[in-house]
Amino acid sequence: MTSAARARIGIVGFAHEVNAFADPITRGHGLEISQTPGGLAASWEAAPLVARLQTAGVEVVDLPSWEFGATGPLDGEHFRTIVAEAVQAVRDAGPLDGLAVLGHGAGRTTDDLDPDGTYLAALRAEVGGAVPIGIILDFHANVSHLMCASVDVLVGYRTNPHIDIAERLVELADHMVRLLGPRRPVIAKAVTPLVLPQIAQLTTEGEPMGDLRQAAERLCGGDVWNVSVFGGFSLGDSPDAGVCVCVTADDAVRATTVVNELASLAWSFRDRYRMHTTPLADSVALAAEASAGRREPLLLADVADNPGGGAPGNSTFVLAALAAAGVDDVMIGLHCDAAVVGQAWEAGVGAEIDVVFNRDSTRPLAVPFEARATVLALVSDQLVPTKGMYAGSHRHTSRCCALLLHVGGPRGVRIAMSAHPVQCADDDTLLHVGLDPTTASVVVVKSRGHFRAGFAHLFRDDQIIEVGAPGVATCELHTVQWQHLARPSLPLDQVDTFEPVAEVFTGWPA
Numbered sequence: 001m002t003s004a005a006r007a008r009i010g011i012v013g014f015a016h017e018v019n020a021f022a023d024p025i026t027r028g029h030g031l032e033i034s035q036t037p038g039g040l041a042a043s044w045e046a047a048p049l050v051a052r053l054q055t056a057g058v059e060v061v062d063l064p065s066w067e068f069g070a071t072g073p074l075d076g077e078h079f080r081t082i083v084a085e086a087v088q089a090v091r092d093a094g095p096l097d098g099l100a101v102l103g104h105g106a107g108r109t110t111d112d113l114d115p116d117g118t119y120l121a122a123l124r125a126e127v128g129g130a131v132p133i134g135i136i137l138d139f140h141a142n143v144s145h146l147m148c149a150s151v152d153v154l155v156g157y158r159t160n161p162h163i164d165i166a167e168r169l170v171e172l173a174d175h176m177v178r179l180l181g182p183r184r185p186v187i188a189k190a191v192t193p194l195v196l197p198q199i200a201q202l203t204t205e206g207e208p209m210g211d212l213r214q215a216a217e218r219l220c221g222g223d224v225w226n227v228s229v230f231g232g233f234s235l236g237d238s239p240d241a242g243v244c245v246c247v248t249a250d251d252a253v254r255a256t257t258v259v260n261e262l263a264s265l266a267w268s269f270r271d272r273y274r275m276h277t278t279p280l281a282d283s284v285a286l287a288a289e290a291s292a293g294r295r296e297p298l299l300l301a302d303v304a305d306n307p308g309g310g311a312p313g314n315s316t317f318v319l320a321a322l323a324a325a326g327v328d329d330v331m332i333g334l335h336c337d338a339a340v341v342g343q344a345w346e347a348g349v350g351a352e353i354d355v356v357f358n359r360d361s362t363r364p365l366a367v368p369f370e371a372r373a374t375v376l377a378l379v380s381d382q383l384v385p386t387k388g389m390y391a392g393s394h395r396h397t398s399r400c401c402a403l404l405l406h407v408g409g410p411r412g413v414r415i416a417m418s419a420h421p422v423q424c425a426d427d428d429t430l431l432h433v434g435l436d437p438t439t440a441s442v443v444v445v446k447s448r449g450h451f452r453a454g455f456a457h458l459f460r461d462d463q464i465i466e467v468g469a470p471g472v473a474t475c476e477l478h479t480v481q482w483q484h485l486a487r488p489s490l491p492l493d494q495v496d497t498f499e500p501v502a503e504v505f506t507g508w509p510a
């Protein structure tokens with residue numbers, strides 16, 4: 001098949017970001033996007049890819065596309081079923097001229113450290129070397145050898161917060177169309193001994209990862225199809241979690257040169273990465289100043305309890321510390337506690353209730369917290385944010401409520417609660433339950449970095465504090481019991497020198 005006009009490209013997917021320290025999950029936690037109303041063409045995860053391929057005259061074939069978000073490890077048996085079903089679906093689809101894969105690239109199952117590689121190799125084995133495979137990956141991908149060996153083109157998000165997903169999907173579509181021709185690029189990859197906490201990985205201006213991103217963009221174009229810099233996801237506890245550069249280019253020498261240059265640059269920035277959060281006590285002291293009107297309103301990011309990093313969104317360390325210090329006029333979101341949400345729904349708006357967050361919990365990271373509360377709002381509509389990385393997407397918050405907790409100071413703590421963990425990545429998530437963050441002195445979000453895109457209109461960088469409270473998604477990497485991480489790596493170990501050695505992948509034998 002050489003004519004794009006009659007080409008058939010299948011879209012298939014497995015996207016999972018594992019927090020190795022979170023509870024295991026089953027396939028029931030995932031969403032099969034091609035089965036959602038409107039199929040892949042209507043999903044924010046795939047719509048720009050589908051539209052661009054169709055504009056190029058390609059027939060798009062919807063195949064099973066699983067999305068798991070950030071969770072604990074996936075049950076190994078369930079994963080094998082997903083792989084088998086994907087392979088069968090590709091077989092049943094008849095002859096395809098290409099496969100576009102919706103990936104994330106930081107998965108893990110209960111018995112596989114590299115399910116992304118396993119998944120891609122199974123697809124490759126099914127279609128053979130002649131059918132091109134392209135994949136889109138999250139900026140936080142942990143990119144393995146087997147992943148690179150199994151695909152022809154690899155496209156990673158360039159931004160963190162991830163505000164270029166649609167653009168990258170369009171880019172992948174263009175590569176897929178290019179791959180309908182006879183030419184096959186090579187992929188080169190180099191990994192650095194930098195295992196960075198998530199707070200060190202922003203790609204905004206002035207951040208080292210932002211400078212890397214700009215350098216990568218300058219090197220892209222012409223015979224260089226794609227340059228992707230991956231921050232990696234340390235909490236996946238994967239041997240592939242280091243900062244990594246992948247280049248797809250026409251020839252191996254060029255790809256290798258670009259990869260080594262960028263990997264060296266990433267290493268040269270090693271003293272600039274922000275490795276630590278602000279201790280909880282210091283964060284609370286700053287919040288007290290804001291609450292007393294002695295400084296501008298503050299946004300406290302409870303980074304360690306970020307559902308976007310696989311945390312349950314139920315830790316009470318920041319809430320308890322603010323309350324104990326008498327900090328007034330606080331707003332928090334989203335705190336996940338299905339039992340308390342249910343209690344609020346039963347009591348109704350305006351009711352006074354006694355609540356216990358994490359009731360009966362014996363988990364050290366989910367400590368109970370008691371308070372008298374007034375029910376401010378009950379909401380069950382779908383949340384569709386208008387800002388940041390989730391703009392226009394449908395978020396599954398299920399039942400929510402807003403409570404006024406009579407703790408801290410006279411104005412108390414207004415808290416937005418959900419029955420499922422949902423990252424508070426934008427002010428729309430608070431407005432959804434009737435809480436306006438412009439009316440609080442201190443706003444606490446359970447988010448690690450994506451909130452920066454959705455709160456940028458309200459808080460400057462110098463009004464943001466990344467709080468060092470404990471949590472499943474901690475950024476304090478020295479507190480974690482690592483098992484599989486590549487060592488030695490900065491900042492966990494002393495590493496004095498590094499010379500990148502690019503690995504080159506020339507495609508699967510046809």
Ligand SMILES: [Zn+2]
Nearest residue numbers: 138139140162
């Ligand atoms: Zn990510």
